[in-house]
Amino acid sequence: MQRPEESTDATRSERPQRTIVKLARYRDENFISTYSCFFTGPINDEEPHTFEEEKENKEWELAMDDEMKALEKNQTWSLVPKPKDVQPVSCKWVYKIKRKADGSVERYKARLVARGFSQKYGEDHEETFSPIAKMISVRMVLTLTTLHDRKLWQLECVLIWGAG
Amino acid sequence: MCKLKKTLYGLKQTPRAWYGKISQYLQFCGYQASDSYPSLFVKKQGSLHFVVLLYVDDMIITGNDATEVEKLQDELASDLISRS
Numbered sequence: 679m680q681r682p683e684e685s686t687d688a689t690r691s692e693r694p695q696r697t698i699v700k701l702a703r704y705r706d707e708n709f710i711s712t713y714s715c716f717f718t719g720p721i722n723d724e725e726p727h728t729f730e731e732e733k734e735n736k737e738w739e740l741a742m743d744d745e746m747k748a749l750e751k752n753q754t755w756s757l758v759p760k761p762k763d764v765q766p767v768s769c770k771w772v773y774k775i776k777r778k779a780d781g782s783v784e785r786y787k788a789r790l791v792a793r794g795f796s797q798k799y800g801e802d803h804e805e806t807f808s809p810i811a812k813m814i815s816v817r818m819v820l821t822l823t824t825l826h827d828r829k830l831w832q833l834e835c836v837l838i839w840g841a842g
Numbered sequence: 843m844c845k846l847k848k849t850l851y852g853l854k855q856t857p858r859a860w861y862g863k864i865s866q867y868l869q870f871c872g873y874q875a876s877d878s879y880p881s882l883f884v885k886k887q888g889s890l891h892f893v894v895l896l897y898v899d900d901m902i903i904t905g906n907d908a909t910e911v912e913k914l915q916d917e918l919a920s921d922l923i924s925r926s
Contacts, residue, residue, distance in 0.1 A: 755844035755847055790851075802854070806854045810881055828906060832901070
């Protein structure tokens with residue numbers, strides 16, 4: 679399957695891009711090596727921001743192939759000629775390095791995302807509300823489970839954005 | 843141009859589509875979404891009762907019959923790709 683390329687910079691300018699400045703302690707090598715296991719965010723800037731930046735890199739190349747295979751397996755889309763009156767939603771690649779607790783690289787992850795901020799309510803989509811449990815309800819279920827001496831199971835679904 | 847048959851990360855409809863899919867699946871398994879709290883699913887079967895609480899892609903399940911819950915867990919794993 680052919681990989682969709684990112685749209686040109688015409689749409690990029692619609693959205694303000696922020697510059698990320700790290701706090702001083704996150705630039706301190708000593709601090710990083712001592713406390714790396716507590717970090718949730720990236721501690722360095724190895725993640726490319728655009729398709730152009732990574733093009734030549736083998737790890738990202740493989741990561742994108744993986745994502746494409748998953749999308750293909752899921753039968754995410756079919757290729758159609760563009761109807762006259764529609765404005766397609768553009769897409770882009772997002773690159774993420776998954777790290778282990780000690781900060782070493784676990785895997786390179788590339789995800790193809792839709793740039794949904796161009797969608798308009800009523801025109802491109804209708805309802806978007808999705809009910810989610812409040813934390814207080816989670817605690818209530820946990821409490822009831824304990825009170826009644828029941829067993830509890832926890833599970834997580836993957837690839838949920840490929841739903842329906 | 844690509845015509846999407848499934849949702850993609852980043853679309854406005856994605857969270858809604860996921861809720862639609864998981865709630866439909868749980869209903870198929872005999873769970874009823876609570877009217878006043880739609881992320882809570884309940885199943886009653888004689889003296890057995892089960893509760894599923896949904897937090898986007900994460901859920902906790904409890905009930906008074908372990909085999910039934912494990913069955914649901916297996917079904918979710920094969921039909922919807924989950925990991926416990």
